[in-house]
Amino acid sequence: VTSPFHRIEEFVPLTPEAITRLSLWKENRRVGRRLDTIRREGDPVGHVYFLIGGWVSSSLLMSDGRRQIVKIHLPGDMLGFPSLALEKAGETLDALTDIEFCAIPAVEIGQLFEQYPAVAAGLFLSAQKERVALMQELSWVGSSSSLGRLAAFLLDLYHRLDAAGMVTNQGFDWPLTQTHLGELLGMTAIHTNRMFRQLDKTGYIAREGRHIRVIDMHGLRSLTPSMPPPVASRVGWERLGCPGKS
Amino acid sequence: VTSPFHRIEEFVPLTPEAITRLSLWKENRRVGRRLDTIRREGDPVGHVYFLIGGWVSSSLLMSDGRRQIVKIHLPGDMLGFPSLALEKAGETLDALTDIEFCAIPAVEIGQLFEQYPAVAAGLFLSAQKERVALMQELSWVGSSSSLGRLAAFLLDLYHRLDAAGMVTNQGFDWPLTQTHLGELLGMTAIHTNRMFRQLDKTGYIAREGRHIRVIDMHGLRSLTPSMPPPVASRVGWERLGCPGKS
DNA sequence: CGTGGCTTTGAATCATATCAACTGACGTGG
DNA sequence: CCACGTCAGTTGATATGATTCAAAGCCACG
Numbered sequence: 001v002t003s004p005f006h007r008i009e010e011f012v013p014l015t016p017e018a019i020t021r022l023s024l025w026k027e028n029r030r031v032g033r034r035l036d037t038i039r040r041e042g043d044p045v046g047h048v049y050f051l052i053g054g055w056v057s058s059s060l061l062m063s064d065g066r067r068q069i070v071k072i073h074l075p076g077d078m079l080g081f082p083s084l085a086l087e088k089a090g091e092t093l094d095a096l097t098d099i100e101f102c103a104i105p106a107v108e109i110g111q112l113f114e115q116y117p118a119v120a121a122g123l124f125l126s127a128q129k130e131r132v133a134l135m136q137e138l139s140w141v142g143s144s145s146s147l148g149r150l151a152a153f154l155l156d157l158y159h160r161l162d163a164a165g166m167v168t169n170q171g172f173d174w175p176l177t178q179t180h181l182g183e184l185l186g187m188t189a190i191h192t193n194r195m196f197r198q199l200d201k202t203g204y205i206a207r208e209g210r211h212i213r214v215i216d217m218h219g220l221r222s223l224t225p226s227m228p229p230p231v232a233s234r235v236g237w238e239r240l241g242c243p244g245k246s
Numbered sequence: 247v248t249s250p251f252h253r254i255e256e257f258v259p260l261t262p263e264a265i266t267r268l269s270l271w272k273e274n275r276r277v278g279r280r281l282d283t284i285r286r287e288g289d290p291v292g293h294v295y296f297l298i299g300g301w302v303s304s305s306l307l308m309s310d311g312r313r314q315i316v317k318i319h320l321p322g323d324m325l326g327f328p329s330l331a332l333e334k335a336g337e338t339l340d341a342l343t344d345i346e347f348c349a350i351p352a353v354e355i356g357q358l359f360e361q362y363p364a365v366a367a368g369l370f371l372s373a374q375k376e377r378v379a380l381m382q383e384l385s386w387v388g389s390s391s392s393l394g395r396l397a398a399f400l401l402d403l404y405h406r407l408d409a410a411g412m413v414t415n416q417g418f419d420w421p422l423t424q425t426h427l428g429e430l431l432g433m434t435a436i437h438t439n440r441m442f443r444q445l446d447k448t449g450y451i452a453r454e455g456r457h458i459r460v461i462d463m464h465g466l467r468s469l470t471p472s473m474p475p476p477v478a479s480r481v482g483w484e485r486l487g488c489p490g491k492s
Numbered sequence: 493c494g495t496g497g498c499t500t501t502g503a504a505t506c507a508t509a510t511c512a513a514c515t516g517a518c519g520t521g522g
Numbered sequence: 523c524c525a526c527g528t529c530a531g532t533t534g535a536t537a538t539g540a541t542t543c544a545a546a547g548c549c550a551c552g
Binding site: 386391392433434436440457 | 532533534535536542
């Protein structure tokens, strides 16, 4: 919301030089259209990505042909980082809307680690926060009823959209198909449809074509057994023992 | 297996000084007994941990009382890192066996980032690898049948145990209760029991009390729709653009 | 009287059956 | 791509008993 590099700065204040350096990323600015694939699972890992605008899904293919979406990315997110630990990309990145993003050479990340410890710490803590998000996603995909999963996802998404300033009047754009939703929640698209209609009938949300409004946040929350994320921003560098740094 | 700090060195070669520095961790060596809780969800985040011996589960509590185990940690693993991005710990760490571990002050990590970029990169890539592992776990918890989930977990565990030198004669110790297994796979303990017995009857595995042997690896693999991890070690620092470094 | 070894007891774990509820599969049309 | 039926298969809920394990208590012997 505030800075384009909020995912990094949220933990660690950056020097002007560091910000200037990161801004060079924008030279590799690209656009993509809905349904474009940014990078496919199995591709060599030459780049990571910084999402400027639009929605992107990150998914895994399974040998039986099923697909598991592991994360819905929103503007400001860093994409493709997990695959840095792999020889070949472990995740497919698909554009869910028209998008705008930067491609960042992987070698650039190594240079940043040497030259800007603060950036390194920011990237590191950002990765840890993503791990927390994944753990929570696992917790509701694994345990609750399908209606609960749907509600939990919508709540989480709502909060993330809100933090990105993409919620107006309790409503937001909805580019996901029910097939996407099913692949994300680990259930069939048909059942997703059933549950989505059922949730609609509760009146807690209202679906208006490619737009969704949250009518009763409290009611929505009552459907999910998972707790709202105990996340806290503004921790990290100081906590990490470098108070006056940078 | 090779080095105690394999999780870090697997990506980045470390200088002798760095290794000496990391070895100081051992001064805070501690032991714990089965069922002990190392750290509870909600506790302030003062430390991270390095597991020397034994098994540890990392789990999330949900408001309906259910518990989701998100990872089974084995010797050599780094514990508690995701919570560095949070004010209060987001995960509970429970000893599944008697254990031996080091407690590392969180501030220490920040100092390492400043003084040893190679260690920073190693920790960073290790975190990314953990993200990949979580994504894969999500992919089988979310999608496959309960028997498939069980098989996928056993396969993954087997490979990790093997890498840690904890497999002998295709068999390994089994300290998990069926309740643990259910909490991990997102199903009831009763159903876990059903599926475990069913898997046993296929003959692909043999349960012998607190010990399990894999009889037919290929058969086991045929039960799971998820693909074996496309992981590759020995990537990273060079790839990250610092070839001759350290 | 103190200590070692045996026994009792209770909790935790595993096995199994039955029935209800949830979810997936298939088909059809808008 | 979404809506809506029907039916079959999977999974969850509840109940009950067997078995294992460990801690506490007891007894006999030194």
